[in-house]
Amino acid sequence: WERLSGFSGQLSDILANGLSNVHQVVTIAPTDAGFSSDGCGTWTSNLSAITSSPTATFSDGMFIVGTDVEAGRWRAPGGDGCYWERLSGFSGQLSDILANDFGTVTPVVTMSASDAGFTSDGCGIWQMY
Numbered sequence: 001w002e003r004l005s006g007f008s009g010q011l012s013d014i015l016a017n018g019l020s021n022v023h024q025v026v027t028i029a030p031t032d033a034g035f036s037s038d039g040c041g042t043w044t045s046n047l048s049a050i051t052s053s054p055t056a057t058f059s060d061g062m063f064i065v066g067t068d069v070e071a072g073r074w075r076a077p078g079g080d081g082c083y084w085e086r087l088s089g090f091s092g093q094l095s096d097i098l099a100n101d102f103g104t105v106t107p108v109v110t111m112s113a114s115d116a117g118f119t120s121d122g123c124g125i126w127q128m129y
Contacts, residue, residue, distance in 0.1 A: 026090055087117035
C-alpha cells in the first residue's frame with residue numbers, strides 16, 4: 001500500500017508505504033492526494049476490535065492498543081524472524097515507531113496506554129506477562 005502526494009508515478013509521490021502479509025491499519029491524512037494498494041484485500045474504516053478481548057493472546061498483525069490489545073507487559077516465543085514495533089500512530093512513516101526489535105528470542109514488550117498501536121510479524125503467540 002502507498003499514501004500518495006500526487007499521481008506522477010515518481011517515487012517522490014510516495015508519502016509512506018508498507019509491505020506486509022499481515023493485516024494493517026493506515027491513517028490516510030486529509031492532505032493525501034491518494035491511496036494505492038495491491039494484494040491487500042478490502043480496506044475498511046471499521047476500527048472495532050479484531051481480537052476476542054484486549055487481554056486475549058494474539059499473533060501476527062497490526063493492532064490498536066486499548067481496542068485490540070491491552071496496554072501492559074506481553075511476551076512471545078520470538079526467534080530469528082521475529083519483528084515487533086510499538087507505534088505512536090498509523091501514518092506508515094518511520095517517525096511512528098516508538099520502539100522495535102528484530103530476531104529476539106522470547107521478546108518482552110511493555111505497551112503503554114499512550115501507544116497507538118503494536119505490530120508483530122513472525123513472533124508467535126503473544127500473551128500477557
